[in-house]
Amino acid sequence: MWMSNLPPFIPFYLAALVVGFLPHRARQALMLLVPIWGGLNLWFAFEPGLMLNYSLLEFELTVLRVDQLSLLFGYLFHLAALIGMVYALNVKDTMQQVSSLLYIGSGLGAVFAGDLLSLFIFWEGLAISSVFLIWARRTPVATKAGMRYLIVQVLSGVLLLAGALAHYADTGSLAFDYIGLGTVASWLIFIAFGIKCAFPFLHNWLTDAYPEATPSGTVFLSAFTTKVAVYALARSFPGTELLVYIGAAMTCFPIFYAVIENDLRRVLAYSLINQLGFMVTGIGIGTALALNGAVAHAFTDVIFKGLLFMTMGSVLFRVGHVYGSDLGGLYKTMPKTAILCIVGAASISAFPLFSAFVSKTMVMAAAIEEGYHYIWLALLFASAGVFHHAGIKIPYFAFFHHDSGIRTSEPPSNMMIAMVIAAILCLLIGMQPQLLYSLLPWEVNYWPYDLTHVLAQLQLLFFSALAFVWLNKRGLYPPELHSVNIDAEWLYRKAMPALAVSVRRASANTMELLTSPLAMLRNLPLTRGRGNNRLIEGMVERLLLLLTVFILAGLVI
Numbered sequence: 001m002w003m004s005n006l007p008p009f010i011p012f013y014l015a016a017l018v019v020g021f022l023p024h025r026a027r028q029a030l031m032l033l034v035p036i037w038g039g040l041n042l043w044f045a046f047e048p049g050l051m052l053n054y055s056l057l058e059f060e061l062t063v064l065r066v067d068q069l070s071l072l073f074g075y076l077f078h079l080a081a082l083i084g085m086v087y088a089l090n091v092k093d094t095m096q097q098v099s100s101l102l103y104i105g106s107g108l109g110a111v112f113a114g115d116l117l118s119l120f121i122f123w124e125g126l127a128i129s130s131v132f133l134i135w136a137r138r139t140p141v142a143t144k145a146g147m148r149y150l151i152v153q154v155l156s157g158v159l160l161l162a163g164a165l166a167h168y169a170d171t172g173s174l175a176f177d178y179i180g181l182g183t184v185a186s187w188l189i190f191i192a193f194g195i196k197c198a199f200p201f202l203h204n205w206l207t208d209a210y211p212e213a214t215p216s217g218t219v220f221l222s223a224f225t226t227k228v229a230v231y232a233l234a235r236s237f238p239g240t241e242l243l244v245y246i247g248a249a250m251t252c253f254p255i256f257y258a259v260i261e262n263d264l265r266r267v268l269a270y271s272l273i274n275q276l277g278f279m280v281t282g283i284g285i286g287t288a289l290a291l292n293g294a295v296a297h298a299f300t301d302v303i304f305k306g307l308l309f310m311t312m313g314s315v316l317f318r319v320g321h322v323y324g325s326d327l328g329g330l331y332k333t334m335p336k337t338a339i340l341c342i343v344g345a346a347s348i349s350a351f352p353l354f355s356a357f358v359s360k361t362m363v364m365a366a367a368i369e370e371g372y373h374y375i376w377l378a379l380l381f382a383s384a385g386v387f388h389h390a391g392i393k394i395p396y397f398a399f400f401h402h403d404s405g406i407r408t409s410e411p412p413s414n415m416m417i418a419m420v421i422a423a424i425l426c427l428l429i430g431m432q433p434q435l436l437y438s439l440l441p442w443e444v445n446y447w448p449y450d451l452t453h454v455l456a457q458l459q460l461l462f463f464s465a466l467a468f469v470w471l472n473k474r475g476l477y478p479p480e481l482h483s484v485n486i487d488a489e490w491l492y493r494k495a496m497p498a499l500a501v502s503v504r505r506a507s508a509n510t511m512e513l514l515t516s517p518l519a520m521l522r523n524l525p526l527t528r529g530r531g532n533n534r535l536i537e538g539m540v541e542r543l544l545l546l547l548t549v550f551i552l553a554g555l556v557i
Helices: 009-021 024-045 068-087 094-112 116-135 140-171 184-196 204-212 215-236 241-260 264-285 288-319 335-348 355-369 373-399 413-431 451-473 490-522 530-556
Strands: 051-056 059-065
Touching (some): 009 094, 024 068, 024 094, 059 094, 059 116, 068 094, 068 413, 094 116, 116 140, 116 184, 140 184, 140 204, 184 215, 204 215, 204 264, 215 264, 241 373, 264 288, 264 355, 288 335, 288 355, 288 413, 335 355, 335 413, 355 373, 355 413, 355 451
Antiparallel strands (some): 051 059
């Protein structure tokens, strides 16, 4: 029988083991076959309630736990894998192919894991496999960004493991279900999830590394890591009010950086944090409408954000860069890519009949229903802002604006096919939202296309577009400049290295100061013989060493 109940990650792991030994054509066929077969198998052979347990030492682990929430993300990840594989068909780099298969498998393993220890294994698998999609760019900037990315991701895993073990000590259970805040263990797990979900001040690994990955690598990265974190929060911390305010902050602060950013893939990285904020807010509100909105928006975001990253990846593939200041006029030689980019821009901006409209408005409606009026205003501001920096800025500066004189061609056919698939899905979900709503884990009593929702969104988009035009005409819109804009990452890219240099210099000066009396002692004319001289020197050395230990201990305390 071609159907089986094996955990969904296994086909991807097995394909990763053999793909490097196959010729290029066979690799292409295998990488297309795995997500297609895996998706069909998941659709027909997996039902809610299915579980697979095994024992490891004293722990009873659940490597497979199927319910409506995990199934939704399972379908999403197979769909994202297929689109990404089609887009990457022309890639001949074995490292990228193997790491992408391992990365997808780890994402699937995480969303079907039923215990915290199994989750940790796949959590670290996500970190280790995905960094090679950044390093595959093979530039000095990508190498450094990948190393910073890996350190942060591994730190998230260490916190998760510590929290899981502490949770087991507190409760005697490793079950990956509702946890809630209230214990040290729960806070460790919460912070681990928050790092991967790009909470404020923990987000810079995303904006630092994603723009430096390969064109196809960024498409995969945008689909899995952060969505696994959204899934984990939805399962373990629904209704945690702190998430409402964290999510609202996530929707707003990236706007200011995205508006001044010149690297258009970095603009999309900030925009990704903005969209994650809507999901986190919905999880924090915790009602059925809000949770459905959060996971539905995760579903639509993978598709429309993937489409935007693919269009910018196509520009990078043909032009060699995606700096807004040096692009423009590409619609003349890349008209199909420009149209597909506009579809992605309309989707992320939540135009009616496009995908984000049917998911983002669920979260905003839930905020109003539950009395979070100031949060709703923040989400409204964020919706206008995302139209500025992703809905208008991306297609305008890449394909229109001034004529940069660049004349190129459309990307290869496989890239075009992947973008067309994503664009069709953006329109299909927007026009037929019941197809998505039927997959949602909680009961759905919401319809986006009533007069209030449609008029409110159209008014928001109209005035946001008017503001963009006015700012440009007045010369007030921030110009596209060649620069490196850093925010909270200044702490570890500037402040911490400077602090380390200062500490090293201070330590060297201190040791020099402490050892100078010994040098003076050695030069003193002592009359009691060389043996006594050595004895005194040894005593002084021990006293200085003891004094140094006390000083360092005092500094640490």
